[in-house]
Amino acid sequence: MLDAVVVLLVCLALGLVGRNPLIVAASAALLLLTLGRMGTLIQWVGQHGTTVGVFLLIVSLMAPVAAGQLSLAGFTGELLRPSGLIAVGVAAAAAYFGRGGVQFLQSYPAALVGLIVGSVLGTIVLRGVPTGPLIASGITALLLDMFHLR
Numbered sequence: 001m002l003d004a005v006v007v008l009l010v011c012l013a014l015g016l017v018g019r020n021p022l023i024v025a026a027s028a029a030l031l032l033l034t035l036g037r038m039g040t041l042i043q044w045v046g047q048h049g050t051t052v053g054v055f056l057l058i059v060s061l062m063a064p065v066a067a068g069q070l071s072l073a074g075f076t077g078e079l080l081r082p083s084g085l086i087a088v089g090v091a092a093a094a095a096y097f098g099r100g101g102v103q104f105l106q107s108y109p110a111a112l113v114g115l116i117v118g119s120v121l122g123t124i125v126l127r128g129v130p131t132g133p134l135i136a137s138g139i140t141a142l143l144l145d146m147f148h149l150r
Contacts, residue, residue: 004034011116018120020130050102050134097138104141108150111137 008031015023033042064070070078078084105112115133122128144150 001034005031007113008034011113014116014120018123018130020119020123022130023116023119094135097142098132098134099138100141101134101136101138104137104144105133111140115140 008027012024012027012031015021015027030042030045033045065075079088112133115136118136119130119133123130141150
């Protein structure tokens with residue numbers, strides 16, 4: 001348990017340094033569950049958390065449609081514009097990388113530390129915006145496969 005606490009504290013610190021509230025919140029929540037000896041809940045989150053998270057993401061993206069903020073004509077018009085067509089291709093590629101990222105993180109959960117450090121460095125040094133670890137891990141998996149490193 002001590003190893004888990006130390007790693008979670010490191011992730012929490014990196015999230016604070018990188019100003020990434022999602023990493024901070026996730027690390028803090030898991031730290032509390034770990035210290036509270038709630039192993040069954042941690043296992044459930046590990047098995048189902050990605051599915052629940054993706055579900056909530058999709059719901060949040062579709063909420064403007066449900067709220068009536070985007071009509072069928074507006075939806076079709078946006079989809080057929082060059083920016084809409086490019087967005088379709090990029091989103092399809094991101095979904096592909098995300099699938100590989102889920103598989104990669106399930107096989108190599110320790111890789112998340114590198115993804116968090118990279119996200120913090122990208123946020124601080126490159127003044128970027130922290131994005132999802134699934135896409136980053138999917139690209140990592142692709143590169144590792146390309147160079148036969150796993």
